[in-house]
Amino acid sequence: MPEFKSFPLPDTAEGLTEAEILSWHVEPGDAVTVNQIVVEIETAKAAVELPCPWAGVVTELHVRAGQTVDVGTPILTVDVDPDGAAPDKGSLNGSLSSSPSSSPNNGTAVPAPAAEEEEMKPLVGYGSKATSAKRRARKGPAVPAGPAAEAAQVTVAAAFERAPGPLPEGVEASVLPAPPGAAPSGLPGGHVPLAKPPVRKLAKDLGVDLRALAGSGAQGVITRDDVQQAAAGTARAPAAPAPAVGGERRVPIKGVRKATAAAMVSSAFTAPHVTEFLTVDVTPMMEFRERLKSSRRFRGVKLTPLAFCAKAVALAIARTPEVNAAWDEAAQEIVYKDYVHLGIAAATPRGLIVPKVRNAESLSLRELAEALEALTATARDGKTQPAEMVDGTFTITNVGVFGVDTGTPIINPGESAILAFGAIRDTPWVVDGEIEVRKVCQLALSFDHRLVDGQQGSEFLADVGALLADPAVAMTY
Known part of the structure; x- marks a missing residue:
């Protein structure tokens, strides 16, 4: 006999309450193995690929790509005993669209059979907990069965459509001539709607x-289900183009x-921010950097400013632990950290x-350079x-990579200070009474005035500036 198990959306990070389904890697009727990646989700922190805890045959996908669901909501059902009486793939292809439980945005979790709940054992390392954070249920009308359900699905599918913007990962758009005898698509220029290569x-x-289909995926992407419905003669008609809204x-x-x-x-209206600025001549640092880059010890290392x-921040923190x-x-307490989990703000x-560089205070300059290179590459991809983005103690935001001199950064919650590192520019500078062209940058330190006084913030910023102006100062710390 078949044995069905429902896979609930797990809590992949402490405190997660919901996640968006980015893309499915399987479809009904596919055989899966233990730890096979079946879905990619996006949480409030990152995109995460989820493996299947069981081996078997996928029988149903309960949610569509682009839908946001609560932790604990069943998203996938697997027949773990397909040799009993496994349904054939053809009978399952329409399950996503025909099942009332799969109607997108209906606002309710898909219940799992009571006997099944006791047997669900997600893989070690993730899984919904008995004490998972709970949210107020989304409001939304229940979707009836029958013809009314199909009409409701059309309405909900339209809500998933996006205005023009960046294409979802893996999706292609192309311009092809219309096939002979094809009905006019109504799409200007003969553009084919968005679809991934396997769907095309x-x-x-x-x-x-x-051209004759209306995509039900995010940003109007055409899914496998849309194509299969069209082949079966049950495809939805393309929605009428929305009226212009003035370029919005x-x-x-x-x-x-x-x-x-x-x-x-939360940070801006909880922590009283104070921001101080310092302009620094970093010419000695840049010269030292060039010498190190040509040395054998730093060969092959991307040594950035x-x-x-x-390194300067890690050294200066030891002298001003309040930051x-x-x-x-x-608890009405100030918690001083003997370790430095250095956050590096990254635009992705x-x-x-x-993401954080753990225990940055114990790393050498070379180790910090390697950690930053790995961190940046991972974030870019x-x-x-x-787990790599929690428990930070201090943050650096490198606005200089965008050609910006400085700014007034907002402190990350749970921390007491953040440093903005500005662009390094050739600037006229007075040296020993003479004007020279020097490498100059600006620093901006925002700190929480509840636990960092002006003197402490100023001393920390001055220490960082001194270390960047002359790396040899580190020998005196």
Whole structure:
């Protein structure tokens, strides 16, 4: 007999309450093995690939790509005993669209059978906990069965469509001549709607004209289900084009952007910010950097000015530990940290994230340079994991890479200070009474005035500046 198990959306990071389904790597009828990646989700911190805890045959996908669901909501059902009476793949292809439980945005979790709940044992390292954070249920009308359900799905699918913007990963758009005898698509210029290469191949194999379909995926992407419905003669008609709205483009607030906004608002209106500025002649540092780059010890290492800044911060924190502390409002305590988990603000396609260099105070300049290079590459590829972005103690935001001189950064929640490292420019500078062209940059330190006084903030900023102006000063610390 078949044995069905539902896979709930796990809590991949402490405190996660919801996540968006970015893309499915399987479809109903596919055989899966233990630890096979089946879905990619986006949390408030990062994109995460989830493996399947069981081996078997996928029988149903409960949510669509682009849908946001709560932790604990079943997203996938697997028949772990397919040799009993496994349904064939053809009978399962329509399960995503026909099942009432899979209707997107209906606001309710898909219940799992009671007997099944006791057996669900997600893989070690993630899984919904009994004490998972709970959210207020989303409001949304229940979707009835039958013809009304199909009409409701059309309405909900339209809500998933996005205005023109960056294409989802793996999606292609191309311009092809219309096939002979094809009905006019109504799309200007003969553009084919967005679809991933495997979906485009499926449409070609089934003889389905993509121009006649309305995509149900994020940003109007055509999915395998859309193509299969069209082949079966049950495809939805393309939605009428929306009226012009004066060039506006609306994007839902979610994922990394939503988390960043909440954190910044909380910090700005909780911690009293003070920002101080310092302009530094870093010519000696840049000359020292060139000497190190040509040395055997640093051969093959990407030695950036940011690495020098990170080292200077780690050294200066030892002299002013208040900037590496945290204000515990609930316990009415100041928590001083003997370690430095250095956050580096990184701009990624998904938004601003702040991965950490753990125990930066114990790393040499070379080790810091290597850690920063690895951190940056991981963030650029969108592979930074949630665990790599928590428990920071101090943050550096390198605005100089954008050609910006400085700014007034907002402190990350749970920390007491953040340093903005500005662009290094050739600037007229007075040296021994004479004007010379020197390498100059600006620093801006924002600190929480509840636990960092003006004197402490000023001394820390002056120490960082002195170390960047003359790295030999480190010998005196």
